Amino acid sequence: MRLIFLGPPGVGKGTQAQRLSETYKVPKISTGDILREAVHKNTSLGVKAKSFIDAGMLVPDDVVIEIVRERLKEPDCPKGYIMDGFPRTIEQAEALGKMLRETGSVIQQVLNFQLSDEELVRRLSGRRSCPHCQTVYNLAFNPPKQEGVCDQCKSPLVQRSDDEPRTILKRLEVYQRQTRPLISYYEGQKLLTNINAAGSVEDVFKRVISAVQKGKIG
Numbered sequence: 001m002r003l004i005f006l007g008p009p010g011v012g013k014g015t016q017a018q019r020l021s022e023t024y025k026v027p028k029i030s031t032g033d034i035l036r037e038a039v040h041k042n043t044s045l046g047v048k049a050k051s052f053i054d055a056g057m058l059v060p061d062d063v064v065i066e067i068v069r070e071r072l073k074e075p076d077c078p079k080g081y082i083m084d085g086f087p088r089t090i091e092q093a094e095a096l097g098k099m100l101r102e103t104g105s106v107i108q109q110v111l112n113f114q115l116s117d118e119e120l121v122r123r124l125s126g127r128r129s130c131p132h133c134q135t136v137y138n139l140a141f142n143p144p145k146q147e148g149v150c151d152q153c154k155s156p157l158v159q160r161s162d163d164e165p166r167t168i169l170k171r172l173e174v175y176q177r178q179t180r181p182l183i184s185y186y187e188g189q190k191l192l193t194n195i196n197a198a199g200s201v202e203d204v205f206k207r208v209i210s211a212v213q214k215g216k217i218g
């Protein structure tokens with residue numbers, strides 16, 4: 001299984017990628033998670049990425065392409081993976097295509113998650129996450145059992161620095177300008193399947209499973 005999850009911020013890519021990764025036992029490769037961990041650990045990558053993330057802008061292509069190149073060399077990748085949040089520009093997509101051709105591999109399917117802007121803003125504004133085990137919650141749709149505390153590891157939950165209202169709007173604008181063109185790009189390669197991301201996590205997951213099975217890669 002070699003999949004790409006495409007879609008605007010807050011559409012639920014990370015939530016669905018996590019579930020699919022657990023179901024099919026393949027890694028979820030999230031460039032957002034890798035960058036946030038680097039920021040948290042204050043590495044040189046984190047220092048470079050922080051100002052872009054906090055401003056709702058994309059981290060430069062060469063930086064994220066290198067992250068993915070290194071990640072794909074890890075031993076859990078040959079059996080497959082779900083790319084969550086990469087590629088996000090045509091340049092990243094071209095670089096990924098080249099990397100895979102070099103190893104005789106291809107992307108099998110691109111799932112494009114769709115949701116209204118109004119609902120995206122609602123989901124992002126209510127998101128809280130655990131900085132320790134990365135479990136994601138939503139105050140409105142999927143709250144933790146105890147307010148402000150992770151159900152899994154009991155760490156205090158945090159709001160992502162880029163989930164502040166002005167940054168959310170910036171991220172949506174950046175998505176329209178830089179990432180949306182990937183829809184036609186992958187449509188042209190006959191890899192795209194649209195997924196209606198409205199409804200509960202469970203409803204959306206059923207659509208994801210159905211798409212993967214129809215694509216005959218599950």
Ligand code: AP5
Nearest residue numbers: 009010011012013014015031032059085123127138200201
């Ligand atoms: P990244 O972490 O990739 O963020 P994103 O794409 O903006 O996506 P999000 O994580 O915000 O949303 P999601 O679709 O995963 O939704 P989630 O499942 O969490 O990137 C962050 C930043 O890093 C970028 O802005 C950029 O600076 C940098 N970056 C990352 N990758 C890069 C790249 N390739 N190139 C350059 N820069 C890069 O769900 C959202 C909320 O909704 C949660 O609270 C969840 O619980 C809830 N929810 C999920 N599904 C449902 C549902 N069905 N019903 C109700 N609530 C739901």
